[in-house]
Amino acid sequence: MIPASFEYHRPRTLKEAIGLLEAHGEDARPLAGGHSLIPMMKLRLAKPGHLVDLQDLAELRSIRSDGGSLVLGALVTQHEMIHSELLTAKCPIIRETSLLIADPQVRYCGTLGGNVANGDPGNDMPALMMTLGATYRLTGARGERDVPARDFYQGIYATALKAGEILTAVHIPTPPDRHGYAYEKQKRKVGDYATAAAAVILSLSGGTCSAAAISLTNVADTPLFARDAGDALVGSRLDDAAIAEAARRAQRIARPASDGRGPADFRKHVAGIMVRRAIARAKQRAG
């Protein structure tokens, strides 16, 4: 219940924040919404000697459109994403996913950056970003670099983020008009992580699927981009056989842990069901 001691820093600029992370290396953690980190600190599973509170970095809070992309600052909260008219109009799967994360209080504080950067396989945004083909802007002392979400996750709490880097923004290619979308999540109760979840984006052209992307949440050590599953839909009319094949291919790469949500075989089965149901809803929504 009581965290260990730490030094607290509240930089006023991004440069200052990065400088602090560089200076203290592995012993420093950035603090955004805090609703992943602080619970771990209260259990003393995390004991950073230095916390770098990012809340004053206003430049990381914007949601804007930039050419063919949507650019979201890392400190944008789930609550802000839910209430963003721009996102609701241009990329409604984000709102749908956010509403399935945690509870109202957590959503006021929890940030996009926190949800995608810490490598917790239970988080929902990573799979979503993979489906959207998003790119993460990582900023360090030596400058900026971009890493696709699909290449970012390496293992439990292990990502491509290097020491001294902060994820500062997420660039999402704006999905085409009339795209179909769905985030389907099974959980034991509000606030729980997914037993399994699937993020689907697809496009139809004259009744035939012209593009599809499918990703899975919490059925492996990392979120999974189910490339083959999406490919199974492309060129089809999203008929039962195609959907079944997509679900099968998605299940094949799922390797969930057995835990309170159920044994691995059950969770794998649910992954398939989530894929099916997400495709069905995405199909209904596609223009």
Next chain:
Amino acid sequence: MSADGDTAQARTQKLEGLGTRRKRVEDARFTQGKGNYVDDLKLPGMLFGDFVRSPYGHARVKSINKDAALKLPGVKAVLTANDLKPLKLHYMPTLAGDVQAVLADEKVLFQGQEVAFVVAEDRYIAADAVDLIEVEYEELPALRDPNKSMTADAPVLRDDLKGKTSGAHGPRKHDNHIFTWEVGDADATDKALRAAEVVAKELIVYQRVHPCPLETCGCVASMDKINGHLTVWGTFQAPHAVRTVASLISGIPEHKIRIISPDIGGGFGNKVGVYPGYICSIVASIVLGVPVKWIEDRMENLQATAFARDYHMTGEIAATRDGRITGLRCHVLADHGAFDACADPTKYPAGFFSICTGSYDIPAAHVTVEGVYTNKAPGGVAYRCSFRVTEASYFIERMIDVLARKLKMDPAELRRKNFIRKEQFPYTSALGWEYDSGDYVTALDKAMQAVGYKELREEQRRNRDAFARGETRKLMGIGVSFFTEIVGAGPIKNCDILGLGMFDSCEIRVHPTGSAIARLGTISQGQAHATTFAQILATEIGIPASNITVEEGDTDTAPYGLGTYGSRSTPVAGAATAMAGRKIRAKAQMIAAYLLEVHDDDLEWDIDRFRVKGAPERFKTMAELAFAAYNKVPPGMEPGLEAVSYYDPPNMTYPFGAYICVVDIDIDTGVTQVRRFYALDDCGTRINPMIIEGQVHGGLTEALAIAMGQEMDYDELGNLRNASLLDFFLPTAVETPTWETDYTTTPSPHHPIGAKGVGESPNVGGVSAISNAVNDAFAHLGLTHMQMPHDHWRVWKTAERLKLTGS
């Protein structure tokens, strides 16, 4: 119309007495953040205590190194078993005739067991100090399956009991055996089972769960060394019992101990027993001479405080081919954890489990209960169980459904066929309980009518056909539960806790200007006694409830009582309240007669006054009589208007209910939706219907949690998998359905106001209704019984076994 212009109706309304939906007096402080819970208390010089707890389920404690912790600035003391041994407090007696380690002595026996107690200036320093204490453990094989507790090669858990061939409840046949308890007629039951046309047998497991009140346990202990007086504020559902026990084990005389239960944030049986935290805080306060606060956190509460259930019940039920039950046999394996701290009345190590013949007229029955030790936390009786009644009711309600399947009979019809009939009350069951009153047929009819039972079964038939044709992937289930439970412990002749008879008490003092104060031996943890017991009194003595203060929980002022749990407050303290009220009224009647210059018998009671029979314009209100008590009493009578009642109930009470639950199960995900839940409760006279409805809503929500996902599951190493709210299932408002409540009223003939109590009924009946519904969804496909909890994966696995999942 009376002489002073107020109608009878107006006067009755003003009282806000029995039967009214009186708003709660407690709400003023709770809605403004002005409650007084233990952790709100701050005293000058107060220190904070925190525990080092065992990470292992079973291990030897080789060494404990306090040095680094003691060097941390702000740390005042670190207690271990060795510090408590000279005081003989390293073990404490439990409520079940066993002992429990206060701080681990040489061995730890469950994950989370208390090993050392740190006392520091604040909780942050205490937490840091806990981290600095080095304990060396030698891990031992953990015993987690009670079925393996008594095998030849089972590890011996209790070194302190090793070799002892008898315990508090009789002979012990193995070092991990606690007791065997038996009731009923073994021969007659055996005969009935052998001769039966149909016998159904099933293993029904009621999984280990935890009451998890939102406020955890805690206390502030303050020893005044100058006056030799100990005060302890704490989360105590039985403050007087705690005082007596504290006196017995500390040697401080009882009149020098004051126990105060302030506002309690939910009890549900979790706050009945005495925990190591209380003892350590008291010792620390005595040693250090300042107040010491201990408040556990949620994980500690789940790991180490009183769990509930963990009953493995093998049932055999015998019947004629047309559904007349002829016998019932039950063997229970009871997992008590590492110490037997089951809060049962002394003579009942399995509580009132023998109510397991339920609402049914069963001629022959036999029950055996075997209690065993495992490497889990102690407890067992908690969570609205009325002393194992939840287990008993779940057992019989599942067995009835199992029998119904076998007989291919409708489960409601099978129940109706075997009900104890109204004319049979008072009814003595085959296991020895005398049920006070009941009208089961009326209640079941009302329930079935309200939900349209016949139409629901028709809908289910259509659903099953549609499922078979592949038109739907959802299965509908209908669950019926008709429970009779036993509460109101209880008559002193057979109910005592540690030798203290389970009476209860009320003391009333009426003030000259017509208001009153009543003090009780019970203690609310949300049940609103300050609101409802004032209602009982208002009706008895004709003073508006809003003019009656009700106090509980301070042992310096409250009359001795055994506290609040097991739905006993209304049956026992409520009775005492009515009886004390009647003594007040009897004295007031004599004063009235004196003032009106008539004979006592010439007066009749009318709502809030005595009036002369045949001359109603001549009356004295209770308010007038109150004043008169202080200056105008008849010669020879003592002034004042005060009464006390210590009530020894002649019997327990037997509330009952008819619950019907409709579920829809998504076969592909295992997700169950409760479509409808109808609960009819008969708790006898209803004191405050609004409060009753609230109790039912809350109890049903607990039942939902238990039936649908709650468990305390240990792995083979003794690690508890559900030690936090991440994995311990507490439903939010989204998972909780809307509950429909209804009632019938069959008063208890032996209770002064006919009331039976209701707090625990919804947990008793709710689990069965929900579990029966889930089981019912698959019954047509050959399922006889699915163990709880009915979480997604278990339901799906059942569907898979029945070949419904296409995998």
Next chain:
Amino acid sequence: MAKMHLKFTVNGRAVETLAEPRMLLIHVLREQLAITGPHIGCDTSHCGACTVDMNGKSVKSCTVFAAQANGAEIVTIEGLAAPDGTLHALQEAFREHHGLQCGFCTPGMITRAYRLLQENPKPTDAEIRVGISGNLCRCTGYQNIVKAIGAAAQRLNASKEAAA
């Protein structure tokens, strides 16, 4: 680290305190400022009993370091009634509709409902249930809480319309 000097407003009052950076906001409120309305019911940020309103958001004060709250405007249950003691419509509705029993979840629940009704002044029952899904209750089964919040919403809307 040495204690930090923190300044924020609580229920309209400016407060100053010294606290270690690691001190949780709930502990600062309860132990340093004697604001004991918000409660602690768990250690994994699930139960919501500690909910306060911070800078216009419902926040679980057990998951915020007091240091993060430096400069914030915080409202707790103690600040919902009017200065003259008139109870907030929610406080009255909870009493009217029996939306509490032991009272332990109540401060967090009402404080959350307060913000919920700012977000959505006319919530359906389903929306209320989602809106309070970050607040656990063991006593009421939520049913009367939902009723109370709905009733408070109606009353607040009626006053707004009357005032308009």
